[in-house]
Amino acid sequence: MVLLNPITRGPEVKSRVAVVGVGQTKFGVHKGQALSELAAEASFSAMADARVDHSDIGFVSVGVASGSLSGQLSPAASILDAIGLVGVPCQRSEAACATGSAAIYAAYSHISSGLADTAIVIGAEIMTQVGTSSATDYLAQMTDSRWEYSLGITFPGMFALMASAHMKEFGTTEEDLALVSCKNHRNALKNEDAQFHKTVSVEDVLGSPPVAPPLKLLDCSPLSDGAAAVILASEEKARTYTDTPVWVRAIGAASSGNLLSERKHLSSIPSIRLAAMRAFQQSGLSSRDMDFAEVHDCFTIAEIIAYEELGFAERGKGAKLLRDGATEIGGDIPVNASGGLKAKGHPLGATGVGMVVELTRQLRSEVEKSRQIKDAKVGLAQNMGLTGQYSYVSIYSR
Amino acid sequence: MKLYGAHDVIRAFSAELRKGRLAYAECNTCSQKYLPPRAICAICGSTSFGIRELENRTGVIVAKTSVYYPPARFSKESGYVIAVVEFEKGLKFMARLRENNGKACKVGDRARLVIVSELPDVYLEAG
Numbered sequence: 467m468v469l470l471n472p473i474t475r476g477p478e479v480k481s482r483v484a485v486v487g488v489g490q491t492k493f494g495v496h497k498g499q500a501l502s503e504l505a506a507e508a509s510f511s512a513m514a515d516a517r518v519d520h521s522d523i524g525f526v527s528v529g530v531a532s533g534s535l536s537g538q539l540s541p542a543a544s545i546l547d548a549i550g551l552v553g554v555p556c557q558r559s560e561a562a563c564a565t566g567s568a569a570i571y572a573a574y575s576h577i578s579s580g581l582a583d584t585a586i587v588i589g590a591e592i593m594t595q596v597g598t599s600s601a602t603d604y605l606a607q608m609t610d611s612r613w614e615y616s617l618g619i620t621f622p623g624m625f626a627l628m629a630s631a632h633m634k635e636f637g638t639t640e641e642d643l644a645l646v647s648c649k650n651h652r653n654a655l656k657n658e659d660a661q662f663h664k665t666v667s668v669e670d671v672l673g674s675p676p677v678a679p680p681l682k683l684l685d686c687s688p689l690s691d692g693a694a695a696v697i698l699a700s701e702e703k704a705r706t707y708t709d710t711p712v713w714v715r716a717i718g719a720a721s722s723g724n725l726l727s728e729r730k731h732l733s734s735i736p737s738i739r740l741a742a743m744r745a746f747q748q749s750g751l752s753s754r755d756m757d758f759a760e761v762h763d764c765f766t767i768a769e770i771i772a773y774e775e776l777g778f779a780e781r782g783k784g785a786k787l788l789r790d791g792a793t794e795i796g797g798d799i800p801v802n803a804s805g806g807l808k809a810k811g812h813p814l815g816a817t818g819v820g821m822v823v824e825l826t827r828q829l830r831s832e833v834e835k836s837r838q839i840k841d842a843k844v845g846l847a848q849n850m851g852l853t854g855q856y857s858y859v860s861i862y863s864r
Numbered sequence: 865m866k867l868y869g870a871h872d873v874i875r876a877f878s879a880e881l882r883k884g885r886l887a888y889a890e891c892n893t894c895s896q897k898y899l900p901p902r903a904i905c906a907i908c909g910s911t912s913f914g915i916r917e918l919e920n921r922t923g924v925i926v927a928k929t930s931v932y933y934p935p936a937r938f939s940k941e942s943g944y945v946i947a948v949v950e951f952e953k954g955l956k957f958m959a960r961l962r963e964n965n966g967k968a969c970k971v972g973d974r975a976r977l978v979i980v981s982e983l984p985d986v987y988l989e990a991g
């Protein structure tokens with residue numbers, strides 16, 4: 467599909483924006499915990515990291531994808547209470563699995579435009595308290611109600627359709643998909659905050675129960691509970707908190723038509739490419755300048771397509787990049803050193819914010835030594851909602 | 865020039881289905897085609913469309929899966945097949961796929977859209 471405005475103007479930037487503090491809970495199963503309690507844990511950790519004054523925070527940006535999953539509709543108010551920022555302007559953003567990035571985008575817009583000097587972004591989700599069948603239903607309801615959900619399609623189903631097209635078009639195999647899972651599980655072994663700490667072999671993936679062929683259970687990210695928070699500040703304000711801020715170099719945002727079947731190639735996600743183009747244009751950087759990346763591997767096929775749309779590999783060559791080891795820690799472009807959505811976990815609203823937590827810690831050389839990217843100066847985060855109806859590609863640097 | 869609202873478009877599509885016809889919309893300004901029809905063109909912003917019939921309802925399966933972990937309300941049907949088929953003019957449509965006598969078909973095979981009545985009573989039939 468041709469696009470209306472291939473290049474959007476970058477924001478009217480009154481101030482550069484910095485990350486001055488980050489925090490997150492462990493991703494996984496948090497039995498009996500309320501959404502606001504997880505959100506508060508991540509927020510206090512980020513505020514302590516930034517050594518920010520409560521009274522400095524001028525905007526609270528909340529990202530929660532689904533009220534149905536946690537039983538807490540309009541969750542921002544309860545979170546505001548739990549973090550003691552009552553009275554401060556506050557809003558919730560929603561963009562399905564890219565909800566966290568949408569919340570960051572809202573705070574970034576506030577600061578870069580001068581509306582606020584300091585903002586906190588809180589992404590959180592509870593997904594394990596309603597049972598798999600209901601959770602699958604609530605998530606599936608995010609697809610188009612008339613043309614997609616009515617068929618009984620699910621998110622694994624949507625990405626399975628894309629995988630089947632990619633396999634037919636480019637010869638990508640089920641083993642290739644499995645390799646994504648193996649790599650990300652291997653990385654998560656070294657990440658304390660990850661949901662899973664287990665080695666997964668190609669045979670394990672291929673032998674796991676079919677969810678939506680060609681995708682099997684170990685091709686799918688899990689249902690997760692968790693929260694992540696970041697403190698953003700204007701350049702002037704950031705200098706008062708820290709000598710070593712991490713800079714938001716660009717946030718490229720894009721969208722696409724709602725129906726998967728309208729896409730010219732079901733093997734591609736054009737909104738990722740468009741968001742990346744915008745991020746590279748805003749920052750003056752290219753995919754070759756990235757030292758590492760966190761990408762949206764909600765299902766293994768999504769990571770392979772992300773390589774291609776971000777320009778790490780040519781279209782159709784994503785699996786080869788993976789097989790060559792380029793995306794391993796120590797490779798040319800390490801991808802998902804955190805374990806990714808697959809193994810670190812995917813609490814929807816927390817995911818995009820958690821990516822920024824990971825990028826910031828990598829850029830400050832603060833992650834576990836065994837998974838630290840050497841001399842990391844510039845990192846990229848790619849987060850999408852649905853099958854790419856919402857896309858964010860952002861670039862952060864020391 | 866006829867101005868369609870979103871609801872009119874769906875009504876037109878359903879009315880055609882009831883007559884056993886599959887309708888698509890073609891933008892009168894830039895010729896972009898939409899299945900299902902829509903009220904505003906995503907390419908040029910035009911709201912002027914011609915509603916046309918797609919006569920050949922046999923196409924090629926371009927994507928296919930089976931759903932083994934269905935949403936709660938579909939749980940009794942677990943294992944159903946969903947496919948995207950590409951018709952002529954590059955138009956694609958997602959629907960349930962019925963495979964002949966349980967013989968699995970694959971991406972690249974042909975399938976025909978069978979219209980029983982209006983939505984959701986349409987499905988793809990392999991072969």
Ligand SMILES: [Zn+2]
Pocket residue numbers: 891892893894895896905906907908909910
């Ligand atoms: Zn048009």
